[in-house]
Amino acid sequence: xxxxxxxxxxxxxxxxxxxxxxxxxxxxxxxxxxxxxxxxxxxxxxxxxxxxxxxxxxxxxxxxxxxxxxxxxxxxxxxxxxxxxxxxxxxxxxxxxxxxxxxxxxxxxxxxxxxxxxxxxxxxxxxxxxxxxxxxxxxxxx
Amino acid sequence: xxxxxxxxxxxxxxxxxxxxxxxxxxxxxxxxxxxxxxxxxxxxxxxxxxxxxxxxxxxxxxxxxxxxxxxxxxxxxxxxxxxxxxxxxxxxxxxxxxxxxxxxxxxxxxxxxxxxxxxxxxxxxxxxxxxxxxxxxxxxxx
Numbered sequence: 001x002x003x004x005x006x007x008x009x010x011x012x013x014x015x016x017x018x019x020x021x022x023x024x025x026x027x028x029x030x031x032x033x034x035x036x037x038x039x040x041x042x043x044x045x046x047x048x049x050x051x052x053x054x055x056x057x058x059x060x061x062x063x064x065x066x067x068x069x070x071x072x073x074x075x076x077x078x079x080x081x082x083x084x085x086x087x088x089x090x091x092x093x094x095x096x097x098x099x100x101x102x103x104x105x106x107x108x109x110x111x112x113x114x115x116x117x118x119x120x121x122x123x124x125x126x127x128x129x130x131x132x133x134x135x136x137x138x139x140x141x142x
Numbered sequence: 143x144x145x146x147x148x149x150x151x152x153x154x155x156x157x158x159x160x161x162x163x164x165x166x167x168x169x170x171x172x173x174x175x176x177x178x179x180x181x182x183x184x185x186x187x188x189x190x191x192x193x194x195x196x197x198x199x200x201x202x203x204x205x206x207x208x209x210x211x212x213x214x215x216x217x218x219x220x221x222x223x224x225x226x227x228x229x230x231x232x233x234x235x236x237x238x239x240x241x242x243x244x245x246x247x248x249x250x251x252x253x254x255x256x257x258x259x260x261x262x263x264x265x266x267x268x269x270x271x272x273x274x275x276x277x278x279x280x281x282x283x284x
Contacts, residue, residue, distance in 0.1 A: 015247060019270045024277075075273065101273055105157065121272040123265035128161045130263040131217065131243055135166075 005029055009071045011057040011087045012078030016103060016123075018043035020075060025050050032066050036078075058086045060094070069095045076102040081109055088118040147171055151213045153199040153229045154220030158245060158265075160185035162217060167192050174208050178220075200228045202236070211237045218244040223251055230260040 006029045010021045013035035021033045022045035031050030034057060035041065041052045055062035057078055068074065074091040076084035084102045091097040093116075100118045104110055113120045148171045152163050155177035163175045164187035173192030176199060177183065183194045197204035199220055210216060216233040218226035226244045233239040235258075242260045246252055255262045 015266045016269050016273075019266065020273050023270070023274055073277070077273075101276060103269055103273075119276050121269045121276070123269040124157045124161065126268040126272065127158050127245055127263045127265040128165070130268065131158075131162050131219075131245075132165055134243060134261050134263070135215070 006072040007067070007070055008032070008073045008075065009034065009063075009066055009068055009091075010075045010077060011035075012076060012084070012103075013040040013043055013052075014077065014079055015043060017075070017077035018045065018048070020077065021050060022048045032071075034062070034066050057083055058090070060090070063087075063090060063095070068097065071095070071097050073097070073099045073101070076100070081105050085109070085112065088113060088116060092116055092118060148214040149209070149212055150174070150215045150217065151176065151205075151208055151210055151233075152217045152219060153177075154218060154226070154245075155182040155185055155194075156219065156221055157185060159217070159219035160187065160190070162219065163192060164190045174213075176204070176208050199225055200232070202232065205229075205232060205237070210239065213237070213239050215239070215241045215243070218242070223247050227251070227254065230255060230258060234258055234260060 008029050009032045010017050011034050013033045021031050025031045025048045034053045036056050038054045053066040074097045076087040078084055081104050088100050088102045091100045102118050102120050104120045104122050105124055107122050107125045110120050150171050150173045152159050152175045155175045163173050167173045167190045176195045178198050180196045195208040216239045218229040220226055223246050230242050230244045233242045244260050244262050246262045246264050247266055249264050249267045252262050
């Protein structure tokens, strides 16, 4: 476990960020959850044992306070694609974080992230595929 | 194609609804897209050849105007879980629509839909699984 234990910074603690924070915390990783609004931390599940840092995800001072320069992994899950892109850029380019993942709502933006060396998940594309997949399954007898 | 051609009502024409509307329209189905805000229809892709009906997804008169009573399939993709649940209930219980799909952001609500006979997709759960899956892939060398 020691070898695989990562220091992970999660920027944006809504439903997705808090869920992932709880899972990673339970897996034994060291997690810092950050959100601009303190009440977002209420989303964190009971098993979350990491830190909470309140503040903007695009302010360098706040990111340093959240120890972004020590992070093995940064996950950008705010509700704004623009904020996630900014966080991802800062993490990769300024703080040389080795691995960055981001949620991106607009599928058209995924290439920008790829060019930055940032892995993305796009809930819009996944939900569309899942809906169309469900139709294909039951297409004969709707 | 004739046998499989469905009459589909999509309630909520944001990124997900409009993307799915375009795909289903291209597949030859007869699609009606509905949204409370006319500007949402700007999300519809060029290949969309169906109807646009402006109005609330929870008003029966508007739903009738969108011919919900003739629909083979209703897809609820507004950004509000509560609205999607209401649309799904009205479609299933009042208009006896044979198949209803809904987006639900809060995974805790999925059981309510299942009890109604409504299939769901949850972007939050899918995005969390995708993020954790990406980490598991590259877990050794973050």
